[in-house]
Amino acid sequence: MWIRQANDTFRFPVFPASFEINSKAIVNTSNVLKTGEIAVFGGAGLRTTEISSFFPKNDEASYCDYTGFPTPYDCVNKIQKWMNEGFILRFTVTETNINMEVIIDSFKYEEKDCTGDVYFTLSLKEYKRIQIPKLNSVSTNTNLSSSKDVPITKGFETKKQRTHKVVKGDNLWSLSQKYYGNGDLYEKIVEANKELIKTADIIKEGWVLTIP
Known part of the structure; x- marks a missing residue:
């Protein structure tokens, strides 16, 4: 399970016991005279997911997916920075079909059991890029010739240093x-x-x- 912001990649040290992707359709309802209530499909809603796991203090424990990861509070600080600065992130889970742009919706963490491990719950919401119509400079009519994907928050594709x-x-x-x-x-x-x-x-x- 990975999150990436530009060239900064973070792999979760302990895979959560379970996770789910929530998706929904946007259905608008209206009342039509003599017909009653009707439903109109308004497109796909944004997918969301919530991850609950922990950042271990001991990187050599058997439940860790790899060693050499940052300390628990270095992990916390990285995620908080990404959330506070509104970065667009790439969220992927290998061997699944999960590979999408997201932003951090909420992040909470705590210590317990005096182990030094930091337990957290991370909520992610799918990010969709808006399309800004571009006018054809050659033509004088009002037809729109093309469009351009534009991120509305700080994007992982815009930071290239x-x-x-x-x-x-x-x-x-x-x-x-x-x-x-x-x-x-x-x-x-x-x-x-x-x-x-x-x-x-x-x-x-x-x-x-x-x-x-």
């Missing part, structure tokens, strides 16, 4: 080759990190460089 933490053996040419497929484009990295890089052929281990 990358970073790289310098490790032993890195150099600007190798980073340019890694990210652009061409080592000769290293000057793009230099330009984006002018506050750190004073000499074009010197980068230091531990630096976090912006990769434009």
Whole structure:
């Protein structure tokens, strides 16, 4: 079970005991003279899901799906940030048909049993992109020629800035080759990190460089 925001991917360390996807149809009712009440289909409603699990303090416990995940409150802080900033997230559950854009509707957490584990309930609501009609600039009539998907909150597709933490053996040419497929484009990295890089052929281990 994963949530992704741009290049920031979070995998839940403990898979919930159960989860469900709630979906519904929008049905509008009206009263028609001499006919009575009628129902009109208004489209599909937004899907929702609620996840209840916990962030364990011990990442080597047998019930953990993997090791090396963040501490419980690092997990809490990440989810709260995504909720407070209104990010569009990609929610996926492998080996299922669940793969959709969502926003966080609510998030609550607590500690109990003095274990250091943090129990949480996370509510997600499906996000649908609106379509803004675009006028044909060539034609003078009022026909709409095309439309464009536009996110109405901060989107995971709009945040494209990358970073790289310098490790032993890195150099600007190798980073340019890694990210652009061409080592000769290293000057793009230099330009984006002018506050750190004073000499074009010197980068230091531990630096976090912006990769434009």
